[in-house]
Every structure is written in structure tokens, then in C-alpha cells.
Amino acid sequence: MAEVRIAQDWKEILGAEFQKPYFEELVSFVRSEYSSGEIYPAGRNIFRAFDKCPFDKLKVVIVGQDPYHDPGQANGLCFSVNEGVPFPPSLQNIFKEVRDDVGAEVPVSGELDRWAEQGVLLLNAVLTVRAHNAASHAGRGWEQFTDAVVRAIAERKRGVVYMLWGNYAQRKCAIVDGSQNLILRAVHPSPLSAYRGFFGCRHFSAANAYLESQGCAPIVW
Numbered sequence: 650m651a652e653v654r655i656a657q658d659w660k661e662i663l664g665a666e667f668q669k670p671y672f673e674e675l676v677s678f679v680r681s682e683y684s685s686g687e688i689y690p691a692g693r694n695i696f697r698a699f700d701k702c703p704f705d706k707l708k709v710v711i712v713g714q715d716p717y718h719d720p721g722q723a724n725g726l727c728f729s730v731n732e733g734v735p736f737p738p739s740l741q742n743i744f745k746e747v748r749d750d751v752g753a754e755v756p757v758s759g760e761l762d763r764w765a766e767q768g769v770l771l772l773n774a775v776l777t778v779r780a781h782n783a784a785s786h787a788g789r790g791w792e793q794f795t796d797a798v799v800r801a802i803a804e805r806k807r808g809v810v811y812m813l814w815g816n817y818a819q820r821k822c823a824i825v826d827g828s829q830n831l832i833l834r835a836v837h838p839s840p841l842s843a844y845r846g847f848f849g850c851r852h853f854s855a856a857n858a859y860l861e862s863q864g865c866a867p868i869v870w
Contacts, residue, residue, distance in 0.1 A: 655696040656703035662805070663699075666797045675790030679777055687780035689716050689723035695776050697725025701765035708768035708865055709810045709856055710802065712818035715775035718783050726771035728838075729761035742838040742847060747870045750853045767868050772798065774821055800824060808863040810856040814838055814847065831859040 655663075666672055679695075682688050690697070713727025717737060722730050728740050736744065736759045744755045765771055774795045779785035799822055802809060807829045813819045815837030825832060835850040836842040857867035 653693060653696045654700040656700050658704040659696075659699040662704055662801050663797065666794060671790045671793055675794065678789050679786070682777070682779065682786070687720075689718060689720075689778055689780060690725045694723075694725035698727070698765065698771050698773070701726065701762055702768060702770045704802075704805075706768040707770050707802065707806065707809065708860055709764075709812060709868060710770045710772060710799075710822070711812045711814075712799075712821050713771070713773040714815075714817050715773055715784055715787065716778045718778045718781055718785075720780065723778070724760065725776075726761050726765055727773040729771060730759040732758045732760050734759060738840045739838045739843075742840065742843045746838070746848055746850065747853050749848070750851045751857070751870055753870050764868065764870070767866075769868060770802075774817065796821070803830075806830075808859075808865070810859055812852050812856065815842070831856070 679688075683692055711727060716723035716725075716727075717730065721734050722737065724731050728737075728743060730737065730740065740759050744759075747753050748755055761769075761771055772795060775784070775787050775789075775791040776795070777786045777791070803825050808831075809825075810831045810833065811822050811825055812833050813822055814835050818837075819834055822832070833850070833852045833855055835852060836846045838847045853868075853870045857870075860867050
């Protein structure tokens, strides 16, 4: 995993985590998986969420579960796909809600780099997955690592918007202080649940109103 890219400030914040025994075991497991089968995202993109959204720019956190597991989809940012790749159903629903909430047209590309570069950390709880096998890398150490990421943000930053869609994301960020940050909760944008409260949640306008109240530039969703 030597070729992965990660912003320098994240490298310093997470440096101690990278030295822990569980992380060394995780690296060994992930390396063996990449050498023996089809794993997503591409190795260089495992930490892409941290490269595209440096810690000092971070304003919003969106938490996913694990990467897309079909070919060509996962690119290291949760919910995001590479340019030219058809939108998975959850991403379609996210764009519908953005359109209905803030009036932004559904984009041509499902690549969410433009969000990350404005300070949106698009964090999956598990950062790798075996092809066609959802949650195949769960329980191997990634969850402990991304818990440490959430803890690092919670301890070092105030005035962050947490957009938590579904029970998994809400449990992941349970340590966050709601009096010092904005915590927005809704069901997951999956077609199985979107009509039970994701559509109409208006999280994107709520996030921007809060950011502006904190003296921060709003996100161009």
C-alpha cells in the first residue's frame, strides 16, 4: 500500500494509528487480497477521501458503509463513481434530493471530487472490498481505523456538519457532540428506504445554512 496518496495533515493526525498492531495486520490482509484477486477500489485510491479532502479544509462528513463491489464503480469516495459510469441507485437518489432541495440540476458525472475538494469528507467505514462480494472486508480492522478518523475529527474540530444516512452511519458517529456540530440524520438513500425519509430531508440546504452561520462558504452541491 506504499503507493496510496493521503493529504499531509491527515498523515500527521493518523500517524499513530498507522503504527498500531491491528493496522499492520490490516495492511498485510489487504496486500494479500490485492495480490490474489479483484479488489476495489484501485490500490492507489484506498485513501482517496483523505487526499481529496485535507483535514484543514474539512467542513462536512458523509459516512458510507463499504465500497461499491461491481467493476469500475468504486473510486475511494463513498457514494461516488468515476466519470462515465452509470449512477448506482443510492447516488441517483442523492442527486434527486439535491435537485429538489437546492435546485441543482442532476450532474452528468457521478464523480464527487467536486464535493470533496470543497471540504466534504466522503468516508466509507470499510475502505476496500472484494469484487461482487459486499462487506467481504468487514471485520478486518477498517472499522477500527475509521472510528479513529471520526474520533480525530470530533476531538479537533467544531462546527462540522455530519450527514448521517441510515443506522450504520448514525452509530459510527455516536461520539460526536451535537451541541458543537450539526448532526443531520435520515434513512439511507437506498431504494429500499429512500421514500421513508431520505427524500424531503433537505440536508443539503440545512448544511449550507449552518456553514454560513459559522462563517464558512456553503458547498456547491
